[in-house]
Amino acid sequence: MPLVTKIIALTNQKGGVGKTTTAVNLAASLAALDRRVLLVDLDPQGHATMGSGVDKHELDGSVLDVLLGDKRASEVILDCPIAGYALLPGNGDLTAAEVALLDREEGRERCLQEAIQSVASEYDVVLIDSPPSLNMLTVNALTAAHGVLIPLQCEFYALEGLSALLDTVEQLQASVNPSLEVLGIVRTMFDARNSLTRDVSKQLMDYFGDGLLKTTIPRNVRVAEAPSHGLPVTKYARFSRGSQAYRVLAKELIRRQLI
Ligand code: ADP
Numbered sequence: 001m002p003l004v005t006k007i008i009a010l011t012n013q014k015g016g017v018g019k020t021t022t023a024v025n026l027a028a029s030l031a032a033l034d035r036r037v038l039l040v041d042l043d044p045q046g047h048a049t050m051g052s053g054v055d056k057h058e059l060d061g062s063v064l065d066v067l068l069g070d071k072r073a074s075e076v077i078l079d080c081p082i083a084g085y086a087l088l089p090g091n092g093d094l095t096a097a098e099v100a101l102l103d104r105e106e107g108r109e110r111c112l113q114e115a116i117q118s119v120a121s122e123y124d125v126v127l128i129d130s131p132p133s134l135n136m137l138t139v140n141a142l143t144a145a146h147g148v149l150i151p152l153q154c155e156f157y158a159l160e161g162l163s164a165l166l167d168t169v170e171q172l173q174a175s176v177n178p179s180l181e182v183l184g185i186v187r188t189m190f191d192a193r194n195s196l197t198r199d200v201s202k203q204l205m206d207y208f209g210d211g212l213l214k215t216t217i218p219r220n221v222r223v224a225e226a227p228s229h230g231l232p233v234t235k236y237a238r239f240s241r242g243s244q245a246y247r248v249l250a251k252e253l254i255r256r257q258l259i
C-alpha cells in the first residue's frame with residue numbers, strides 16, 4: 001500500500017475523450033483493490049457526480065464551496081458505498097468558480113490544493129476529473145496533482161490538442177508545481193480493427209514510449225450505459241470487456257508504481 005497519497009488529474013482539453021468515464025471506473029477499480037479513493041468532480045457538467053449515483057441538482061454542498069473556502073472538504077465529501085469510493089461532488093455552480101478564482105490577486109492556482117490538503121491523507125489516491133478546457137479549474141487540478149493521466153481517443157485530431165496540454169504541464173512545472181509528472185496516456189474507446197486507431201497508436205508509441213500505457217479501454221456499450229444507472233461499469237456489468245479493461249488499467253498503474 002502507498003504511504004503517501006497520490007493525487008492524479010485526468011486531463012485532456014478535448015471533450016468526449018473518456019476523462020470522466022476513466023475517472024469513475026478507475027476510482028471504482030482502485031477501490032476494489034482496497035485502495036482508499038477520493039474522486040473530485042471538477043467539471044461543471046457534474047458527470048462524474050451523476051455517474052457515481054449522486055444527483056448533481058440536489059447537493060447540499062459542492063467542490064465550489066470548498067474552493068471558495070466557504071466549507072471544509074470533510075463537510076462536502078459523500079460516501080458512494082456501492083462504487084466503493086468517496087466523492088467530492090461538483091455541478092454547474094462550478095462555472096462561477098472560474099470567475100471567482102480569476103478575481104483572486106494571488107494563490108488562485110492553489111485553491112484546490114489547499115482545499116483538499118486537510119483530507120488527502122485519509123486516502124491512498126485522489127483522482128480529479130477535469131473540465132474539457134485548459135481553464136483555471138484545470139490549472140487548479142494540475143497544481144494540486146502529483147501526476148496527470150491523459151485519456152485519449154485514437155482519432156485523427158487526437159494529437160492536435162496534446163501539445164497545448166503538454167505546454168501547460170511544462171509551464172506549471174516551471175512555476176507552481178515543479179514535481180508534476182505526466183503519468184501516461186490511456187487509449188479509450190479503442191478499436192484495434194480500425195487502421196486509423198493503429199496509426200495513431202503507433203505515433204503515440206514513437207513519441208511517448210513507455211508513457212503510453214499498455215492497457216487499452218475498448219469501446220463497449222456497457223461502459224456507455226453504466227452512468228445512466230449511476231454506477232461504474234465495474235458494478236453495473238462486472239464481466240463486460242469495459243469493466244475488465246478498467247480493472248487491468250488499475251493494476252497496470254499499481255504495478256508500475258504510478259499510483
Ligand atoms: P469526457 O469526460 O472526456 O468528456 P466521457 O468520459 O464523458 O468523456 O465520454 C464521452 C462519451 O463516450 C460518453 O457518452 C461515454 O459514455 C462514452 N464512452 C466513454 N468511454 C467509452 C467506452 N469505452 N465505450 C463506449 N462508450 C464510451
Ligand code: MG
Nearest residue numbers: 019020043047
Ligand atoms: Mg467529462
